[in-house]
Amino acid sequence: MNKDLYIYNSLTSQKELFKETSANEVSIYVCGPTVYSSSHMGHARSAIVFDTIVRFLKFIGFKTNYVRNFTDIDDKIINRGIEEGVRPEDIAEKYKTEYIEDMESLGCLQPDFQPSVSENIPEIISLIEDIIKKGFAYEKNGDVYFNVQKFNGYGKLSKQSIDSILVNTRLEINPNKNFGLDFALWKTAKENEPYWSSPWGKGRPGWHIECSAMSRKYLGENFDIHGGGRDLIFPHHENEIAQSECVSDKKFANYWMHNGLININKEKMSKSIGNIINIREGLKLWNKNIIRTLFLTHHYRTPVDFSSKKLEEIEKTLLNTKKRVPTNESLSTKFKELWVSAMLDDFNTAKAFGYYFKFINDGSLSPETDSEVSEFEETMGISGWRDENIQSKKDTIVDEVRIKQIIFERDRARKDKNWIKADELRYEAEELGVKLLDKEGKTTWEPC
């Protein structure tokens, strides 16, 4: 079987043959959440995509060093704390715990490391000192800023020149900055804000520097894969590159992977529009296998429309697949070969799922005698789903006593071959929101 793995690299805008820096190991850093509110479907997609990628890398024999951070020091957390009259660290702790629980509910394996900014302040300060020493940053009134113009490759990830960014960016007016695009590595604490002591006074890290510091700490100055949502390309990842490479003089991440974003009913999901779907709310309605399958039947780089119509379709697909658990003895050795080769081509889960459905619906797989199906399901993180009740929960309130009465009456009518009466009773049940099912001489019902 061909073992070459190709990855689309956002930095070069093309698929490249993957070559690990350390034999048979993959180091991967994925940007995690800023913990100031409940995590949403966007976090879910990113986590599921990279969870599946890591599972697959393991499956083909790599050892993985997978790091996903928590940004637990941030203006938004502080603001939230002020709003709620709670200490910022309590806000962060609450949503960190929630996030970990949510990821587990979604069937995502824990990363090898889940560091937080608050635990890495010394590393951050030391990195900022290195940047200043190299002449790429300057201190002004207790703030430290990165000198964007000094860094040669600035804009290489987002494919923009400093000039074009300058023209097209709304810049905050900040007298401490030498240049509009310079960004903060360290910010002076205002009154009542949490702070850490530093060579530049009491303050806290800026956004971006934490990922440079933590990836350096856990994976080294040069590592294999850096991932995150598309929306992080600029400025977050662009700034990470600048901060890291100016110090190390090495390439930061070899491969940049960016997952596509979520739309809700064809509209962009965003904080400003306010159409965020929380993971917890989603999981009340949709089983994790349905959510995973929705995401994984799309290529990770394309947008996904998250709608109940779509989810219902996936539910039906999965239900059908579940019913068609193959029992025959035919062996289709091609299945594994095909889905693995799809995955080797830039983690094409959508194509892999196509083979999965095809082979199961053909009845040409037999999980009892062959581990191929479970191998696939394990890699996609939907293992064991056949044992679970994947049906969505419809909270229809029904009058069970009345339904039983209808069933009884209809049963009698059917024995009398009074089909007109029987049908009338069926319609009556439907009006009560219930569908009657005649199975093996017995009548059952389900909400419709």
Added chain:
RNA sequence: GGCGGUGUAGCCAAGCGGUAAGGCGAUGGUCUGCAAAACCAUUAUACCCCGGUUCGAAUCCGGGCACCGCCUCCA
């Protein structure tokens, strides 16, 4: 405006130079009093438009049109 991306059946979605995966839906059939379920079968000479390269293009190149994202906090 700058940069990036997308346009494939009713809907969703793979495909990335060799003659259109898969899912949902729909239609016909078997079965059932009727339904439902299940099973069988059918369901794009065709990939936004116009040119070009090629023996061959949904796939590459040029030019349009439409939609989306980033450029502001966001996964």
